[in-house]
Amino acid sequence: MKKFNEQATAGLYEKGLITENQFEEIKSYRSLNIFSINTELKLFLYLSVLLFTSGIGILIYENIDSIGHIAILSVLLVVIAVCFFYCFKNSKGFQKTETKFEHPVLEYLVLLANILTCIFIGYLQFQYKPFGEHYGLATLIPTTVSFFCAYYFDNRSVLTIAITGLAAYVGLSVTPQDLLHINDFYASQNLSYSAVMLGVLLILWTIYSNRIGLKTHFGLVFLTFALHIISISSISNLTGYVVTWMLFAVVLAASTYYFYKVSYAYKAMSLYVFMIVYGYIGANIVLFRIFGDVDFSDIWELLVLLLPAYFVGSIVMFVILIKNFHKKITA
């Protein structure tokens, strides 16, 4: 409702919190009656890329033996080439800092070209096995291409694809919906170690990039992946055997401390919140394990009565943590 917005601006002006010039400027801007469908149209572009690539993916999958392979491959190759041609033609070349295309459509063309390249290589491997049984290599090549595109064209979406590819190479599935279900950290300890290693690697890469000033705005993406990978793999190991759970408790504590520091440095609420949540869950599990052997059967009613106090304490702690963080990042 426009009249209430204008009222609010007028309220600020009456209290002397904004100057007359500012008030006039705001008023004249509002009278332009701008109705921007920027977000909506970008969303359409984005959806169109998702729909198109999904369609192509299924098309190839369904017709894997019926249409001539060469035909499919060459059509795909032509589309990829056209997309990349436009992207390269209009890009300003590689830059260490954040860059943007002049035309918003190109950003989505990069995404399209990249996903199609992954499909192309996947199809190639399935049909002709150029990498033989080296499936790792078949993952690594799309990953490399994605990293190159992400850094050259400065595209975050492509960067996430590249990171999932890297994780897939070490045997992890880090797509958001799989992170909690598919990876069986409990069954295979090696997977947990490689998960932690991957997380550490991502952190080291972020630190190095920061030092040489290479695409520093990508840092948050890397750190987000690192936080979730390390924390989830350590938490799922906290229920395991005696020696390992202690080891992973230490890992979780260290990562929580590191991300506490780093979320202040990046002023990133999303990192901070998840860091707290994982730390809290981990601390509770550790507490439970330590007291797990004590026999509470006589005083369980007392415990139930204490529970509200425990939660009140946690809430107070969280409120203070969040408040401090707010103060720091807005200062």
Next chain:
Amino acid sequence: MIVYDKKLLDNQILVDEAQTLYKGGFISKEQKKFVQNELPVFKSQENILVRIGFFLLSSLLYGSICGAISIFGISAENAYFQISFYIFAVVGFAGSEILAKQNFHNHGLDDAFILGTIMNIGIAIAITTEGYEAVIAFFMAVASICMFLRYLHLLSMLAFCLSVTAFLFYQMFEFGDIGKAILPFVAMIFAVFFYFLTKKMMYSLTKSYYLNGLLLANSFCLVLLYLSCNYLVVRELSAELLGAEVKPGTDIKFAFFFYAFTFIVPIVYLAQALRTKDRIMLWIGFLAIGFSIYTIRFYYAVLPVEVALTLGGLILFAIAYFSIRKLKEKESGLTFKPDRINHSDAFLNAEALVVASAFGMKPEVKPQDSPMEFGGGGFSGGGSSESF
């Protein structure tokens, strides 16, 4: 009726305005901070993640308080069970009052107690009346509108809209088959009536405290109106409620009307939204068009899914591309230039996340099981993005 201090509510509006003006680049950071320091406001959480976190914690607290109370009552068994949820509701109300007096508003902590109260009232009534749906819906509606009016709590408004609709439906069921048969039309008239009623109320407001709630109810009416006479919804509901099987070659009664409705309403929404510059209606229009396409595909598979997806992608791309080209240089009115005041780019930030879920690569541990799992994650992405 409003529990909060009016002064604080007014301050909140001014501070929010200062925040938007700062983001739009109209005022400096110092000015924004000065406004924030000058005017005391509520304890609230803008970050949705933090709010959800506090909501969960607060639900745990609420649950544990109820658990502690139950320890005393558990010996009374059945008698306690009859009244326990009323007690829980009172606890929830007391919790909401305490938090409101501490100036918590839209914080997450208060959400859990307010919604918990409404839910517990529903359960309590259900136990007392042995599951009489219409009565439950009625009391939940009363509880949620009270919560909305007292705490200006938007989710309660949503609960109110849902329970009023449920009440209407259950009342219609009381009339037997006739009631079920005319249900779509009654729902449609109901939605239209309340759409214009809420619209009128919004215009006659002098203070903006209740504005967002009315806006929500207004949008709810739009959604209900579209769904009430959508072909898919009507056909499936009539099969469910009346047991009317649609045999091949026949169709439901007034099928022509429902088909027409399914297609005309989204277009009317879009046209009206662009004409009146109404963003919420625009989004509802987009979603309605999507659902209309789904409706048709549900009964008539005109094209195989992969061709439909590919073509859909191409068409959507063309629409977006030409609209951008047309609107790129416009300075006022409908434009592609980002608005300095209302920019809703929250979704664009989540873009990368969606890409990762749809197209993330998966490890190929057992290639013999699923040959399509390797390398090109695009294949497996096909399934997950169909939900769009």
